[in-house]
Amino acid sequence: xxxxxxxxxxxxxxxxxxxxxxxxxxxxxxxxxxxxxxxxxxxxxxxxxxxxxxxxxxxxxxxxxxxxxxxxxxxxxxxxxxxxxxxxxxxxxxxxxxxxxxxxxxxxxxxxxxxxxxxxxxxxxxxxxxxxxxxxxxxxxxxxxxxxxx
Amino acid sequence: xxxxxxxxxxxxxxxxxxxxxxxxxxxxxxxxxxxxxxxxxxxxxxxxxxxxxxxxxxxxxxxxxxxxxxxxxxxxxxxxxxxxxxxxxxxxxxxxxxxxxxxxxxxxxxxxxxxxxxxxxxxxxxxxxxxxxxxxxxxxxxxxxxxxxxxxxxxxxxxxxxxxxxxxxxxxxxxxxxxxxxxxxxxxxxxxxxxxxxxxxxxxxxxxxxxxxxxxxxxxxxxxxxxxxxxxxxxxxxxxxxxxxxxxxxxxxxxxxxxxxxxxxxxxxxxxxxxxxxxxxxxxxxxxxxxxxxxxxxxxxxxxxxxxxxxxxxxxxxxxxxxxxxxxxxxxxxxxxxxxxxxxxxxxxxxxxxxxxxxxxxxxxxxxxxxxxxxxxxxxxxxxxxxxxxxxxx
Numbered sequence: 001x002x003x004x005x006x007x008x009x010x011x012x013x014x015x016x017x018x019x020x021x022x023x024x025x026x027x028x029x030x031x032x033x034x035x036x037x038x039x040x041x042x043x044x045x046x047x048x049x050x051x052x053x054x055x056x057x058x059x060x061x062x063x064x065x066x067x068x069x070x071x072x073x074x075x076x077x078x079x080x081x082x083x084x085x086x087x088x089x090x091x092x093x094x095x096x097x098x099x100x101x102x103x104x105x106x107x108x109x110x111x112x113x114x115x116x117x118x119x120x121x122x123x124x125x126x127x128x129x130x131x132x133x134x135x136x137x138x139x140x141x142x143x144x145x146x147x148x149x150x
Numbered sequence: 151x152x153x154x155x156x157x158x159x160x161x162x163x164x165x166x167x168x169x170x171x172x173x174x175x176x177x178x179x180x181x182x183x184x185x186x187x188x189x190x191x192x193x194x195x196x197x198x199x200x201x202x203x204x205x206x207x208x209x210x211x212x213x214x215x216x217x218x219x220x221x222x223x224x225x226x227x228x229x230x231x232x233x234x235x236x237x238x239x240x241x242x243x244x245x246x247x248x249x250x251x252x253x254x255x256x257x258x259x260x261x262x263x264x265x266x267x268x269x270x271x272x273x274x275x276x277x278x279x280x281x282x283x284x285x286x287x288x289x290x291x292x293x294x295x296x297x298x299x300x301x302x303x304x305x306x307x308x309x310x311x312x313x314x315x316x317x318x319x320x321x322x323x324x325x326x327x328x329x330x331x332x333x334x335x336x337x338x339x340x341x342x343x344x345x346x347x348x349x350x351x352x353x354x355x356x357x358x359x360x361x362x363x364x365x366x367x368x369x370x371x372x373x374x375x376x377x378x379x380x381x382x383x384x385x386x387x388x389x390x391x392x393x394x395x396x397x398x399x400x401x402x403x404x405x406x407x408x409x410x411x412x413x414x415x416x417x418x419x420x421x422x423x424x425x426x427x428x429x430x431x432x433x434x435x436x437x438x439x440x441x442x443x444x445x446x447x448x449x450x451x452x453x454x455x456x457x458x459x460x461x462x463x464x465x466x467x468x469x470x471x472x473x474x475x476x477x478x479x480x481x482x483x484x485x486x487x488x489x490x491x492x493x494x495x496x497x498x499x500x501x502x503x504x505x506x507x508x509x510x511x512x513x514x515x516x517x518x519x520x521x522x523x524x525x526x527x528x529x530x531x532x533x534x535x536x537x538x539x540x541x542x543x544x
Contacts, residue, residue: 006486007541016544038482039499039512061512063480064542128482 006122007064010115014068019075020057021067029142033060033135035127040066044135051081058135063128069116070132076113082140089133092116096126152433153522162492163527168312168340168471168518169496170362173426177366180425184418191414193391207417210424211407217427218357219348220374226410227420230371231339232262234358235306237373237410238335239266241383242356243304249275252301254332256281256289256318257508258311261501263337267306276303283508287314287463294323298330305334309341313473313500313516315446316465317345321352328353333379339363340470343521344442346435349374361419365521366426370419373410380406387412438521442469445519449528453517456532458539462509471518473500476535479542481515487538493531 024030024045033042042060046053056077058070073092077085091110095117110117119129153159155174164172184206190199192207208222215222228234243253253267257280271278279297282290298305305327310317324334335356341347343364349357354374361370375383385392385403389412394402403409430438449472453459458477476484481497488495496516499506506512517531 007483012541015542037498039503039506041512063482065482122486125482125486 006118008115011068014071015064018071024057029139031139065128069129165517166494167520171520177425181422210420213424219350226373226407228371230360231358234373236266237386239270241386247274247276251276251303254279254305257283287316287465302332308337314463315468315471317467361423366423367419452532473514473516477539478544481513484515
């Protein structure tokens, strides 16, 4: 994969027009995440009804990669169960830390989220892309300490 | 100037010397020569090789001392600025502290000159006080004067800010602190490779700096301390070489500076650092400073003309660094795009989060200069930025 592809149109689109980017009243789960390396800060809010994620929002500040990743995450996970969401987390984690499209299999397919796969070749940017996901995991597990990518 | 001395300055543009400078061949080859021909432990062996290594090690101390206007006993080799500051906190300041005593730092310090003092305060019940800065990035001098009180045990202040480039008038400030009997530590990490530093002229009580930001190797730093302080200070670490005599009942400390250099030191690093000093001396620090000032003025003017680019701070005297924001573009995206064009800059909070909070930016992009940078490097940076701003426009 070529360098140019890090900022795919889809990433720039989510950066410029982030989806579900606002606070939420009475979330059932929420967490804050920090990337101490660059000062990025993110909050993720989730409303779970039964076992289904009815609503998922985020807000915070960060680079195009971190904002797009958060935005795409909210789009992807809405309507999924917590269990399914955690499975997506695992797949994204694998993708960001060394997944290659040529190893693609049915099981690993992530759909639109694959726009983020270019991040894997930039070790310095993996934390940007994974911040929202770590924050989500921490929210779903109701951890008290803020999430961190360290 | 001297770009050909630096083998790693490939075709790209290196504008991150505030993080670490590139190393000249002279330094690299000196370290290579040490390991090939001169390696032995110091202060130990009776054989010639060890005697030679000891001479080189102590000659390095002598050279560094002369370079900053000190004498050899006042130069302690550490791992870097951070360790030098921690050593001052533990060995000098801590035994003096009573609950309610104060340590004074400034709002423009980087984390290495904040956190050791916070921990010291936690251990002793002392209080950390912060000198405010103005929007331009200059110290608030009246506030500084008011904060120097009978309770202040130490003022710890940066010589040159790693974010704003502010050159603090440390000589005047030290004089003011001394009128009230307050000792001063200067964090000189960004200063020593950029400007002539004379600790004797400054009358600094302590002066901390690193080898790797002044064209020397990593892992070697210096704590300069006035003899009268070093003699009274307790050892920082204990073990070999920092002792005179050990029995199971009692140990007598070695004389300064050896009291503070427990264990086998970074001998190669020290010798490499001495070579970096020689390199700077050959050019002359006045020349180094003048050349960098010229590129800095050019950069300020050139970057200042870019639409949407805002330079953080405009201190009375700036050296080394320009930190900026660029429209909506996030510093990480900027640095990433610049990296694709082989331009190296730093993005983030620059280990100075309280300072970034003051300017209400979570992160910013920094270009910092070394003596190998020319105007053409600034041109390349300035040409790349407008395009990046467009790409990440919201």
